Amino acid sequence: MTLKHFIERPVLASVISIVIVIAGLIGLATLPVEQYPDIAPPTVMVRASYPGASAETIQKSVIVPLEQAINGVEDMTYMTSSAAVGSASVTIYFRQGTNADMAAVNVQNKVSRATGQLPPEVTQIGVTTMKRQTSMVKIFSLYSPDDSYDETFLSNYLKINVEPRIQRIRGVGEVFTLGAEYSMRVWLKPDVMAQYKLIPSDVTAALAEQNIESATGTLGENSQNTFQYTMKYRGRHQTPEEFGEIVLLSKPDGTLLRLKDIADIELGSESYAYKGYTNGHPGVSTMIFQTAGSNATQVVNDVNALLDELQAELPKGIAIAHLQSVNDFLYASMKEVVKTLFEAILLVILVVYVFLQDIRSTLIPTVSILVALVGTFGFLAFAGFSINLLTLFALVLAIGTVVDDAIIVVEAVQARFDAGYKSSYMATIDAMSGITSAIVTSTLVFMAVFIPVAMMGGTSGVFYTQFGITMAVAVGLSAVNALTLSPALCAMILKPYLDENGEMRDNFAARFRKAFNTAFGALVNKYKHGVMLFIKHKWLMWSTLGLTIAALVLLMNTTKTGLVPDEDQGTIMVNVTTAPGSSLAETHKVMEQVSQRINGIPQIRDYMQVAGYGMIAGQGSSYGMAIIKLKDWDERPNKEDDVNAVIGQIYGRTADIKDAQIFAVAPPMISGYGTSTGFSMHLQDKTGGDLTEFYNIYLQFIGALNQRPEIARAYSTFNINFPQYMVDIDAAKAKRAGISPTSILSTLAGYYGGQYVSNINRFSKMYYVTMQADPKYRLDTESLNNVYVRSSSGEMAPLGQFVNLTRVYSSEVLNRFNMYSSIAVNGTAADGYSSGDAIRAIQETAAQVLPKGYGYEFDGITREEAQTGSNTVIIFGICILLIYLILSALYESFLIPFAVILSVPCGLMGSFLLAKMMGLENNIYLQTGIIMLIGLLSKTAILITEYAADRRAAGMSLSQAAVSAAKARLRPILMTVLTCVFGMIPLVLSHGVGANGNSTLGAGVIGGMIVGTLALLFLVPTLFIVFQTLQEKVKPLEFDPDPQWAVRAELEECKNEKEEE
Secondary structure (H helix, E strand, O other): OHHHHHHHOHHHHHHHHHHHHHHHHHHHHHOOOOOOOOOOEEEEEEEOOOOOHHHHHHHHHHHHHHHHHOOOOOEEEEEEEEEOOEEEEEEEOOOOOOOOOHHHHHHHHHHHHHHHHOOOOHHHHOOEEEEOOEEEEEEEEOOOOOOOOHHEEEHHHHHHHHHHHOOOOOOOEEEEEEEEEEEEEEEHHHHHHHHOOOOOHHHHHHHHHOOOOOOOEEEEOOOOOOOOOEEEOOOOOHHHHHHOOOOEEEEOOEEEEEEEHHHHEEEEEEEOOOOEEEEOEEEEEEEEOOOOOOHHHHHHHHHHHHHHHHHHHHOOEEEEEEEHHHHHHHHHHHHHHHHHHHHHHHHHHHHHHHOOHHHHHHHHHHHHHHHHHHHHHHHHHHHHOOHHHHHHHHHHHHHHHHHHHHHHHHHHHHHHHHHOOHHHHHHHHHHHHHHHHHHHHHHHHHHHHHHHHOOOOOHHHHHHHHHHHHHHHHHHHHHHHHOOHHHHHHHHOOOOEEEEOOOOOOHHHHHHHHHHHHHHHHHHHHHHHHHHHHOOOOHHHHHHHHHHHHHHHHHHHOOOOOOOOOOOOOEEEEEEOOOOOOHHHHHHHHHHHHHHHHHOOOOOEEEEEEEEEEEOOOEEEEEEEEEEEOOOHOOOOOHOOOOHHHHHHHHHOOOOOOOOOEEEEEEOOOOOOOOOEEEEEEEEOOOOOOOHHHHHHHHHHHHHHHHOOEEEEEEEEOOOOOOEEEEEEEHHHHOOOOOOOHHHHHHHHHHHHHHHEEEEEEEEEEEEEEEEEEEHHHHOOOHHHHHEEEEOOEEEEEEHOOOOEEEEOOOOOOEEEEOEEEEEEEEEEEEOOHHHHHHHHHHHHHHOOOOOOOOEEOOOHHHHHHHHHHHHHHHHHHHHHHHHHHHHHOOOOOOOOHHHHHHHHHHHHHHHHHHOOOOOOEEHHHHHHHHHHHHHHHHHHHHHHHHHHHHOOOOOOOOHHHHHHHHHHHHHHHHHHHHHHHHHHHHHHHOOOOOHHHHHHHHHHHHHHHHHHHHHHHHHHHHHHHHHHHHOOOOOOOOOOOOOOHHHHHHHHHHHEEEEE
């Protein structure tokens, strides 16, 4: 079955293409949409709470046993943990591609081993293990624009009516509301209790015997009675009044002492740790985290659908504000890329028309574009990829390449018509015989570039794989098309220019063609002289090559590097840290100041603030944060409306707030890696030494780091200056009084700590009963003298007698990284420097500043980037090696391929040059563009050497073969290059959403194509002569007895030229 088969059977050819298109449309309908492929490593989080305990207590009693048990769980890469007042969390990160469910199960099994070693208070509340990613996919807030509801109501409305429904959505890992659940608060009065000789444990005991559910059995079961009755106990109390009636003791005179006599009881909150406002009104915010491997876009769509549904049910006076979602940026940038796709297709069709000067000939490449691009979606669905920014960019890049094959076909047929063919059928068959091998070769070479790329591991591997395979498939499909549908269409549609009498037809197309061809002829002659110049002076060529390679090495080392460019995503996170030890009320005042200043910024749509929780530090009374949602991109087109400009405004407006450290940052580009852009790392103390010493080393390190020009600001929320009291119990004194130290501690915990002592059922949920001394009884150290403990003889003694408090300073939050104490450092790279430069600066600073026994590790996206940096050179190397081997196999020679390969560095130099001039960074986008360039340039070079080899075999001299091949290929080469360049122009000029990525990609390709092609057109003929000469010394040339007619015609021309000379 030859290609002639398809030319004779156009219906068969078109059916093949139609099938490809249908497959593509089906794929398009079923493919998931996301921003980037799912590359974040699966994360499992273990949480525990221990009410009232300090960070040190939690670290020693909860974190250490948990970490020891979890460490070494299968496929883990690293783990971090943090202990704050009252809560502990351990986060374990797994290798890319680990099954998230298995990871969670394995962690759960390890955790269950450690539960025996945890304090009973911790196991009573429970240790939870959940699989969730570290970044939020959506944040929204429920607020009351007319202030008719308070925070407690909003928080519980969320927890009762909204949260459970969101948790049932597929792919939601955790719903975290910055607000507290209801709780029955029992506020004890220590002075009254002391009169009746009661201590907190007596109240706990009374609750345990009177606030319970019990099974009481049935009357009349197993008997001859007519009826049987179930007996039921009224069970747990529900209202504060019912709790007030609980009997504590009966006095000798027969009166009863009830709970309401010694305590105030109300339905309050479980914790008073947050204070939140949205758009200046009371509001409660909720963050939604996804599970590993779920499609973020889908999750957010489902959540939004649910919130729209809820909107109808909300009580009057409550509104929803959407603060951040992964989708806003995604859809806006997708729209941009799709727009670019269409612009590119139009530009490409235009270029083709100018060169082929004929509507019919232009139609064939256009059909080819559509078939290849639509067909690719079918393959994406089959390979399990998604429609994301990478696969879409791959298609934009592919436009210029996909047209290539069709252009080569049409151009070859046109050349036959120029030579005087009358029948389009014969012209097509003849043309196809000459170019089939060139199309197959160049397609194979182009696809070969992307194969090694797909083998790479790690984050960047996933990126390259999706990008490369999409391109390779598009190009493969275009080759199939060029060998089946294009020739069939050529034979059917194309008409020779001459009419029956052999006269030129006189119409616009013909006149345009005449003018164009005259101009082009002049260009070809100039070009021929240029090639002759290089052939005669070979040193010119070698020196050009040498300079190019030197420039390439220089540029590669000086261009800044990065993973993905940061884009304007329309959201800003502001982290506020007030002075250590500030109370929640104090922090709330500072947050109010911040929000008043921010309020005036015109670009802002919604904002929320919360005191008591920081983005980076987590929970704590001296932390606060604000999340700001900017207006839509269309409403802020200018440079001063950009995210970075607004961040600058925020810093400017809040500079005068004295007692707070403010840090504003955009959310990360790739979800699943932490909560902010910039770098994140951990300093480790491997000596197990003193915190103060570690803190001083951290201060030196961060001081040195902030001196570096590459780093805009590095900071950490870690601080050891929190004022604390060290509790010391005089055991000897206690024993003499007949009091055990544990009862002193439990009395302290009961009054000061806030103990979870029982449960209540209300609003179809279960809540805690929490017992604590009324706030006015626990204001300062003096209060210890008014709180009493009971001795074994039943006498009451003030706690102050046995307890000494000493003032100390320490940290509120203790972090560990891989089981060593650590301090997390976050920061951003300075303008004009990329994240790659920041990483290098950190490495150098650490080497200078950190003493022995102290280390550092990166985490999140920075860790990925630090590990993938070295891969690029290897990848390019493998790509070039593969091309070389394929070419060697084709030309049956290990030398001639050098003619192709030596022209590639020029192209690479071009892309780095343009990227450098535009101030862009060498990131995944640029690298993918470059990989494509290697393929495209080799493809073009192959077309020249292929032609030159044919002509040499037909008996021309070396230089004649080289020059005539160059002349013959000039038009199709210029066409492919211009289509590629024009296809990229919309990318480079793009602004608005996702502009950085677009321009990086476009600039890389355009720069490389222009410089590379110029080099190629002049250097390849000369290189061909050099290597062909060597080759003929190795193996003498066999002449082709029956060359193609086109080559024969050129042979005649050459002989004539010789005779004229």
